[in-house]
Amino acid sequence: MTEQQIEIQLTAEKKQKPAFDSLEFGKNFTDHMFIMDYTKGQGWHDPRIVPYQPLTIDPASMVFHYGQTVFEGLKAYLTKEGEVLLFRPQKNMERLNRSNERLCIPQIDEELALSALKRLIQVDRDWVPNVEGTSLYIRPFIIATEPYLGVAPSKRYQFMIILSPVGAYYKEGINPVKIAVESEYVRAAIGGTGDAKTAGNYAGSLKAQELAEADGYSQVLWLDGKEHRYIEEVGSMNIFFKINGEVVTPVLNGSILQGVTRDSIIHLLKHWEIPVSEKKISIDEIYEAHKQGLLEEAFGTGTAAVISPIGELFWKDEKLSINGGKTGELSKKLYDTLTGIQLGTVEDPFGWTVKVKEENPHLVKNS
Numbered sequence: 001m002t003e004q005q006i007e008i009q010l011t012a013e014k015k016q017k018p019a020f021d022s023l024e025f026g027k028n029f030t031d032h033m034f035i036m037d038y039t040k041g042q043g044w045h046d047p048r049i050v051p052y053q054p055l056t057i058d059p060a061s062m063v064f065h066y067g068q069t070v071f072e073g074l075k076a077y078l079t080k081e082g083e084v085l086l087f088r089p090q091k092n093m094e095r096l097n098r099s100n101e102r103l104c105i106p107q108i109d110e111e112l113a114l115s116a117l118k119r120l121i122q123v124d125r126d127w128v129p130n131v132e133g134t135s136l137y138i139r140p141f142i143i144a145t146e147p148y149l150g151v152a153p154s155k156r157y158q159f160m161i162i163l164s165p166v167g168a169y170y171k172e173g174i175n176p177v178k179i180a181v182e183s184e185y186v187r188a189a190i191g192g193t194g195d196a197k198t199a200g201n202y203a204g205s206l207k208a209q210e211l212a213e214a215d216g217y218s219q220v221l222w223l224d225g226k227e228h229r230y231i232e233e234v235g236s237m238n239i240f241f242k243i244n245g246e247v248v249t250p251v252l253n254g255s256i257l258q259g260v261t262r263d264s265i266i267h268l269l270k271h272w273e274i275p276v277s278e279k280k281i282s283i284d285e286i287y288e289a290h291k292q293g294l295l296e297e298a299f300g301t302g303t304a305a306v307i308s309p310i311g312e313l314f315w316k317d318e319k320l321s322i323n324g325g326k327t328g329e330l331s332k333k334l335y336d337t338l339t340g341i342q343l344g345t346v347e348d349p350f351g352w353t354v355k356v357k358e359e360n361p362h363l364v365k366n367s
C-alpha cells in the first residue's frame with residue numbers, strides 16, 4: 001500500500017476557524033481526518049482522508065469494554081518562512097507500533113502512516129496556526145472495533161489521525177510548577193502497560209491527579225509500583241534532575257514511557273558535553289541532594305510543554321523549593337534550543353525536523 005492509494009474526499013463545507021491567538025488545548029479540530037481499517041485475514045485496508053465527522057460504532061466494540069487502544073501525540077509547526085515542520089515523527093510511528101505490540105494490536109506500516117499524516121496536514125494546511133507559540137497538535141490513535149464481549153484481541157480495528165490547532169503552552173513565559181510526590185497511588189508497574197501509550201494508564205492516573213490539584217499542586221510525581229521509592233515520571237511527562245552539575249533521568253525500566261522529548265534532551269546534553277546519565281533514582285536521593293544544596297534544577301519533558309520546570313516538590317509533609325522556585329538556566333536553554341529547532345530558528349544538528357511539502361494540486365481529487 002502506498003501514499004497514492006490514500007483516497008481523498010474533501011469536505012463540501014469548511015468550518016469556521018477559531019481565533020489562533022486564543023486557542024485552548026485539544027478543543028478545536030480541523031476539516032479532515034485520516035481513517036484506515038483492519039480486518040483479520042485482510043490486514044490494513046482502505047486508507048482515506050475524509051471530512052472530520054462523528055463515527056458510527058457498534059456499542060459492543062471491544063475498545064469500549066476492555067480498552068484495547070493506543071495513541072500518539074506530536075506537533076507540526078509553522079516557520080517564519082511559511083514552511084510546516086514535524087519533529088522526529090518517525091519516532092512516534094515506531095512507538096505506536098511498540099504500543100501496538102504490547103496491546104496485541106496489529107502492526108501498522110510506519111511509512112504509510114507517516115505519508116498519511118503528511119497528506120492530511122497538506123489538506124488542512126491552513127489550520128496550522130501562525131501565532132507565536134502555537135502549533136498543530138496531531139493525534140494518531142487505534143481502536144478495537146470488533147463487536148464482541150469476550151476478552152480477546154479484536155479482529156477489527158480502526159486507525160485514525162485527527163488534528164487540533166493548539167495555543168502556546170506558556171502564555172506568560174515559562175513558569176515552574178508545584179509537584180506532589182504520590183505515595184499511595186501508582187501509575188504503572190514493571191510488566192504492566194506503563195511503557196505503552198494506552199488509554200487505561202491515563203484513566204488510572206486521574207484520581208491521584210485530582211487529589212493533588214485539590215491541594216494546590218499541578219501534577220503528581222509517580223514513584224515505582226513495587227517499593228514506592230524510585231522516581232518514574234511526573235504527570236504524563238518524563239522527569240530530569242540536575243544535581244551538582246550532572247543531569248540524571250530515570251532509566252527506562254519497562255514501566256516508564258519512552259518520551260521523544262526525553263530522548264532529544266539526552267542527545268542535546270551529550271552534544272553540549274554536559275554529563276547526563278539514565279539510572280535508578282530514589283526520592284530519598286533527591287531529598288538528600290537538596291539538603292546538601294546540590295539539587296540545582298528539576299523539570300518534566302513532553303511534547304505538549306516541551307520543558308516544564310519544577311519549582312517545588314512536596315513529600316511526606318516536607319516542601320522542598322528548587323532553584324528558589326524559578327526556572328533554571330539549563331531548563332531555559334533546553335527549552336529555547338528544542339523549540340528553536342522545532343520552529344526552524346535554531347540549527348538542527350541531528351536532522352530532526354521533517355518538512356511537510358506544499359500540496360501538489362494534481363494529487364488531490366475530490367471523490
Ligand SMILES: *Cc1c(COP(=O)(O)O)cnc(C)c1O
Binds near residue numbers: 233238257259260
Ligand atoms: C507521551 C508521554 C510522555 C512524553 O512523551 P513525548 O514523546 O516526549 O511527548 C511521557 N510520559 C507519558 C506517560 C506519556 O504518555
